[in-house]
Amino acid sequence: MAIDLPFFGNLVLCAVLVMAGYTFATAAAAGRGRPHMLSAARWGTYATCALVAVAVLLLAYAFQTHDFRIRYVARYSDRSMSWWYLVTSLWGGQDGSLLWWAFLLCGYTAACVRWMRGRYLELQPWVLATLMSILAFFVVLMLFAANPFATFPASVPADGEGLNPLLQNYWMTIHPPSLYMGFVGWSIPFAFVVAALVTGRLHEEWLHATRRWTLVAWLFLSIGLMLGMLWSYEELGWGGYWAWDPVENASFLPWLVATAFLHSVMVQERLRMLKVWNVFLLCLTFILTIFGTFLTRAGLISSVHSFARSDIGIYFVWYLALLIGGCAALMGWRWRALRAENRIQNLLSREFAFLFNNWVLLGMMVVVLVATTFPLISEWLWAEEVTVGPAQYNKLMVPLAWVLLLMTGIGPLIAWRKASGKNLRRAFRVPLLSGAAMAVLHVGLGPLAGFPPTIDSSLAGDVAALAWFFNVAPVLYTSASAFVLGTISQEFWRGVAARMRAQGERVGTAFVNLVARGRRRYGGYVVHVGIVLMFLGFTGAGYDVEKEAALGPGEVMEVQRYRIRYDSPRMEVDRNKRMIFTDMTIMTAQGATLGQAAPAKFIYRTAPEQPTTEVSIRSRPIEDLYVIMSTVDSETRRGTFQVKVRPLVAWIWIGGFVLILGCLVAMWPSARELLGERR
Amino acid sequence: MSMALPWTLTVLAGVTLALAVVALWQSLRAAFGASQAEAGAAGISGDRADLVEEKTALLRSIRDLDLDREADKIADEDFERLDGRLRSRARDVLRLLDEDVQAFRPAAEALVARALGTPAEPQSPTAPAPALPASLTPASACAGCGTVNDADASFCKRCGARLGAGEEEDAP
Numbered sequence: 016m017a018i019d020l021p022f023f024g025n026l027v028l029c030a031v032l033v034m035a036g037y038t039f040a041t042a043a044a045a046g047r048g049r050p051h052m053l054s055a056a057r058w059g060t061y062a063t064c065a066l067v068a069v070a071v072l073l074l075a076y077a078f079q080t081h082d083f084r085i086r087y088v089a090r091y092s093d094r095s096m097s098w099w100y101l102v103t104s105l106w107g108g109q110d111g112s113l114l115w116w117a118f119l120l121c122g123y124t125a126a127c128v129r130w131m132r133g134r135y136l137e138l139q140p141w142v143l144a145t146l147m148s149i150l151a152f153f154v155v156l157m158l159f160a161a162n163p164f165a166t167f168p169a170s171v172p173a174d175g176e177g178l179n180p181l182l183q184n185y186w187m188t189i190h191p192p193s194l195y196m197g198f199v200g201w202s203i204p205f206a207f208v209v210a211a212l213v214t215g216r217l218h219e220e221w222l223h224a225t226r227r228w229t230l231v232a233w234l235f236l237s238i239g240l241m242l243g244m245l246w247s248y249e250e251l252g253w254g255g256y257w258a259w260d261p262v263e264n265a266s267f268l269p270w271l272v273a274t275a276f277l278h279s280v281m282v283q284e285r286l287r288m289l290k291v292w293n294v295f296l297l298c299l300t301f302i303l304t305i306f307g308t309f310l311t312r313a314g315l316i317s318s319v320h321s322f323a324r325s326d327i328g329i330y331f332v333w334y335l336a337l338l339i340g341g342c343a344a345l346m347g348w349r350w351r352a353l354r355a356e357n358r359i360q361n362l363l364s365r366e367f368a369f370l371f372n373n374w375v376l377l378g379m380m381v382v383v384l385v386a387t388t389f390p391l392i393s394e395w396l397w398a399e400e401v402t403v404g405p406a407q408y409n410k411l412m413v414p415l416a417w418v419l420l421l422m423t424g425i426g427p428l429i430a431w432r433k434a435s436g437k438n439l440r441r442a443f444r445v446p447l448l449s450g451a452a453m454a455v456l457h458v459g460l461g462p463l464a465g466f467p468p469t470i471d472s473s474l475a476g477d478v479a480a481l482a483w484f485f486n487v488a489p490v491l492y493t494s495a496s497a498f499v500l501g502t503i504s505q506e507f508w509r510g511v512a513a514r515m516r517a518q519g520e521r522v523g524t525a526f527v528n529l530v531a532r533g534r535r536r537y538g539g540y541v542v543h544v545g546i547v548l549m550f551l552g553f554t555g556a557g558y559d560v561e562k563e564a565a566l567g568p569g570e571v572m573e574v575q576r577y578r579i580r581y582d583s584p585r586m587e588v589d590r591n592k593r594m595i596f597t598d599m600t601i602m603t604a605q606g607a608t609l610g611q612a613a614p615a616k617f618i619y620r621t622a623p624e625q626p627t628t629e630v631s632i633r634s635r636p637i638e639d640l641y642v643i644m645s646t647v648d649s650e651t652r653r654g655t656f657q658v659k660v661r662p663l664v665a666w667i668w669i670g671g672f673v674l675i676l677g678c679l680v681a682m683w684p685s686a687r688e689l690l691g692e693r694r
Numbered sequence: 695m696s697m698a699l700p701w702t703l704t705v706l707a708g709v710t711l712a713l714a715v716v717a718l719w720q721s722l723r724a725a726f727g728a729s730q731a732e733a734g735a736a737g738i739s740g741d742r743a744d745l746v747e748e749k750t751a752l753l754r755s756i757r758d759l760d761l762d763r764e765a766d767k768i769a770d771e772d773f774e775r776l777d778g779r780l781r782s783r784a785r786d787v788l789r790l791l792d793e794d795v796q797a798f799r800p801a802a803e804a805l806v807a808r809a810l811g812t813p814a815e816p817q818s819p820t821a822p823a824p825a826l827p828a829s830l831t832p833a834s835a836c837a838g839c840g841t842v843n844d845a846d847a848s849f850c851k852r853c854g855a856r857l858g859a860g861e862e863e864d865a866p
Contacts, residue, residue, distance in 0.1 A: 051724065052725055054724035056721075057721075058721030058724055059718070059721040061717040062717035072703050075703050079703065098699055285758075285776070286776075430768050430769060431772060433772065438769075510765060532761065536761065
């Protein structure tokens with residue numbers, strides 16, 4: 016080969032570091048009273064971003080041409096992989112995913128620089144400087160600890176080790192990029208808040224500037240979480256979608272704080288309160304995204320995701336310390352300016368409801384954070400590693416989540432500043448009635464449909480109140496959901512009715528105009544609907560039924576209302592794996608055929624000792640039938656199977672879809688914004 | 695395997711690298727070579743951009759608050775206080791935006807005159823300022839604090855009290 020690709024890659028990475036430093040310097044100069052340097056910083060940012068893109072393209076080229084001189088390429092790909100998986104290998108391992116992180120950051124940065132032209136001129140230099148410093152950290156990390164262009168010291172292998180089979184899945188090709196888009200996206204709002212702190216421009220300017228960026232980041236974070244759940248459900252083959260795995264938690268932590276931020280921002284916009292709180296939440300969200308990357312990548316706490324362990328941990332620890340110290344110092348420096356102009360005067364007010372919602376979300380965050388890092392804490396305190404299991408998480412998270420669900424319904428009903436008794440009676444009547452109606456319905460009809468209002472929960476602990484809560488959790492959740500839906504319907508209906516009265520519009524027109532006029536508000540309500548639907552799906556977990564059986568061909572097992580017949584095993588082979596299917600027929604209790612299932616084991620050429628479990632899922636709105644083949648004997652053809660009936664799981668995905676829809680409504684720019692921004 | 699993809703990647707990498715070099719060149723030019731006059735102009739329009747930004751934000755806040763009142767999400771007295779504060783600030787911003795343009799007016803008029811070929815009449819720098827539009831002329835004084843407000847004001851910009859009890863502009 017004519018050019019030495021690994022060397023060139025390293026050269027580009029060095030150039031990125033130099034450019035980032037140069038851009039940081041020009042931006043800082045612009046911020047310190049030399050405005051003509053701003054243009055230099057802007058162009059410097061573009062140049063830096065382009066160089067990062069060059070590095071990514073070089074690595075992609077190395078993958079496509081099987082350049083196994085590069086360690087990363089040899090470790091995460093092999094010659095049998097299709098071009099598409101060769102592309103996804105870019106973020107399949109640690110070194111590449113750091114480069115991918117940097118690349119996405121550059122994408123956001125370039126978009127933000129373009130978007131900021133001609134405005135926020137005071138903030139801009141510091142926004143650019145902050146973004147460049149974040150980028151520089153990742154480049155330093157790559158150059159000194161996890162270099163994606165590192166080569167083998169001696170001989171070059173003939174073929175690579177191949178991508179982990181678990182990652183060769185369509186969800187996996189989009190889950191990490193989406194999650195990373197969500198993680199990285201918080202850099203932009205964080206850069207704005209740092210700029211606001213440095214310049215002392217702490218009024219609502221930075222909030223307005225970051226409005227849409229926060230929504231974009233939140234949306235991607237949510238999509239990433241959901242895709243992760245789908246991947247876990249379909250690919251890991253243990254029958255669940257969430258296991259409180261450290262890396263799942265790593266992405267859930269920033270999501271919780273970000274959600275709190277999205278709510279408390281509204282209080283500052285309306286009443287100029289909670290300034291410190293909002294700055295704190297945004298800084299915390301960003302710090303948690305870095306912490307999340309650290310957890311995911313440094314393999315600090317063992318997890319199904321820890322595909323690599325390495326020595327980048329110490330870099331992250333220093334960077335996190337720097338971030339925490341820096342944010343604290345900036346906030347301390349601007350403390351006087353951040354002090355609130357107003358105080359919460361009344362506990363029965365919208366602002367207090369928002370604050371309470373924030374406390375619940377942060378409470379959940381603390382629970383997850385402590386539980387996730389508990390192995391470390393316990394090892395440090397008692398020299399013994401104690402891991403916290405899903406049951407422990409659920410003990411605290413299920414009640415907290417219920418309070419949060421209730422708040423989703425209560426918050427929108429309470430007026431700002433001070434709610435009067437009359438106002439409350441009027442607002443709460445319909446939602447309370449719908450909640451009560453649902454409770455009655457559930458108690459009355461639930462048992463007939465197979466959803467009794469109470470369950471014998473294994474989670475019921477020693478605390479009597481908690482035990483009671485878990486036993487009646489299903490009906491508590493369904494009635495709270497109905498309460499929230501009542502609230503949202505009422506909000507929509509009142510808005511529509513007001514427009515019909517005031518403007519004389521018809522229902523459809525009034526609805527469209529209402530949403531168009533208050534996009535963020537009504538988009539937010541649609542997101543709430545999505546959340547309620549997801550909670551419905553989570554509630555279904557209380558009714559899970561599970562059965563295991565060893566069957567010979569032609570034998571039948573019964574699970575609830577289903578009869579499942581094992582027909583025969585079957586093997587297929589393609590270029591990189593052997594696939595062993597077991598064909599089964601799903602029938603009703605009466606014997607009528609409902610469909611086919613073919614759970615399988617895939618044995619990859621590159622990882623024969625680690626066969627993947629390919630489950631067969633029959634998904635219906637009322638319940639999923641989830642069939643796992645544990646083993647099959649090639650001689651006797653007998654197989655052992657695990658069958659789970661998981662009610663209402665489909666609603667989690669439907670809810671997720673609604674959530675995305677609502678988010679899009681909330682961030683959709685108006686025509687005036689689109690045109691007006693081109694001044 | 696097909697070489698189409700690697701070739702595409704090579705070309706893309708080359709183009710991106712070229713773009714990086716161009717951007718770097720532009721940056722260096724801006725930092726060390728560009729005329730300082732451009733930057734000066736950018737500074738002035740920057741203040742203006744901030745004001746326009748604030749205006750948009752204020753108008754949005756006013757509309758949001760209005761939605762809240764329609765939906766019975768805020769008591770009338772609270773609404774009036776918040777709304778009054780927002781509106782008075784919006785008025786200030788609008789006036790500042792207007793004054794910002796006033797400074798350029800003589801120059802603009804001279805340019806227009808030159809372009810039209812007519813000899814520019816008022817050459818003196820102390821040309822009388824053009825009259826403010828009618829909507830900006832101060833008119834009603836607040837009964838409570840005596841502050842002079844704009845003619846179309848519904849609320850006092852100082853104390854937020856409702857002006858002109860007689861005028862019912864938002865009768866349903």
